[in-house]
Amino acid sequence: MITRQMLLCHLNELYAVQQFQDSCPNGLQVEGCPYIERVAVAVSATLETIQQAVRHQCQALIVHHGLFWNRDPYPVTGSKKEKLSLLLKNEISLLAYHLPMDAHASIGNNWKAALDLGMFDLTPFGCYDKMFIGVRGKRKPESVAQFKKSLEEYYQHPAHTAFGGRDTVEEIAIISGGAYKMLHEAVGTSIDAFITGSFDLPAWNEAREGGINFFAMGHHASERVGPKALLKHLESTLGIPCVFVEEDNPF
Known part of the structure; x- marks a missing residue:
C-alpha cells in the first residue's frame, strides 16, 4: 500500500511535469482515496476504462488522455458527468500525463518504442511548444x-x-498519437520513415511529394506503449500491484 500523495509526487518527478506547457492539466485530475493498494493504467479515461478500474478494485487510474482539456466547455454534463460520478463514488483518483508521457526518454510512448524496435543513436525529435516529444534514430x-x-x-x-521515400529504411523518426501534422519536420532530412498514430489526407501528399515513407499505426495503438511501460515501472519501483486496462479502439 502507498499513499495517493506518494504516487503523485513520484509520477510528477518521473515525468518532469513542470517542464511542459500542455493542453491539459498533468498530474492529479480527480482526488480519490488517500491510500492505494492497486493501480489501473490505461490510454484514455473513457467510461469503459473507469468501469474496469472499479471492477479491478483499484484506488487510482493513470492515463495518457485525461478528462479535462483546455478547450473543453466548463459545464460537467453527459458522459463527462457519468465518468466523474463513477470516479468520485468509488473514490478512484485519476492521474493523467499527456506530453510528459510522450517525451520520457526510457518509458515514454516514443523512446520506449524506439528501444523496443532496436533503434540506436537516439536523439530528441519533434518540437512542440519548445519541448521535444519524439525521437529519431537508426x-x-x-x-x-x-x-x-x-x-x-x-x-x-x-x-x-x-x-514516398527510399525502398530501404534505416533512419526513423517516431512521434506517437496525432503527430501527422509534424511530418514536415522530417521532410528534407535524412529520415527514411516517419511513424505516428493517426493520419489525414495532407499526410499522403506531403509524404509522397516530400520523399519520405509515412506510417500511421493508430492513435490508440501508438500510445499503449508508454502506459504499459509505466505499469512495469510502478510494480518494480513502488511495489504496487497494477493492471493494464485495454480497450478495443481501432482508431
Whole structure:
C-alpha cells in the first residue's frame, strides 16, 4: 500500500511535469482515496476504462488522455458527468500525463518504442511548444515492406502508409498519437520513415511529394506503449500491484 500523495509526487518527478506547457492539466485530475493498494493504467479515461478500474478494485487510474482539456466547455454534463460520478463514488483518483508521457526518454510512448524496435543513436525529435516529444534514430537497414511488417507486429495494429521515400529504411523518426501534422519536420532530412498514430489526407501528399515513407499505426495503438511501460515501472519501483486496462479502439 502507498499513499495517493506518494504516487503523485513520484509520477510528477518521473515525468518532469513542470517542464511542459500542455493542453491539459498533468498530474492529479480527480482526488480519490488517500491510500492505494492497486493501480489501473490505461490510454484514455473513457467510461469503459473507469468501469474496469472499479471492477479491478483499484484506488487510482493513470492515463495518457485525461478528462479535462483546455478547450473543453466548463459545464460537467453527459458522459463527462457519468465518468466523474463513477470516479468520485468509488473514490478512484485519476492521474493523467499527456506530453510528459510522450517525451520520457526510457518509458515514454516514443523512446520506449524506439528501444523496443532496436533503434540506436537516439536523439530528441519533434518540437512542440519548445519541448521535444519524439525521437529519431537508426536501425539495421530493412526493406520498406519488411519494416511495415515489423511495425504491425510491434504495435499490433495495421499500418496506414504513404510510400514516398527510399525502398530501404534505416533512419526513423517516431512521434506517437496525432503527430501527422509534424511530418514536415522530417521532410528534407535524412529520415527514411516517419511513424505516428493517426493520419489525414495532407499526410499522403506531403509524404509522397516530400520523399519520405509515412506510417500511421493508430492513435490508440501508438500510445499503449508508454502506459504499459509505466505499469512495469510502478510494480518494480513502488511495489504496487497494477493492471493494464485495454480497450478495443481501432482508431
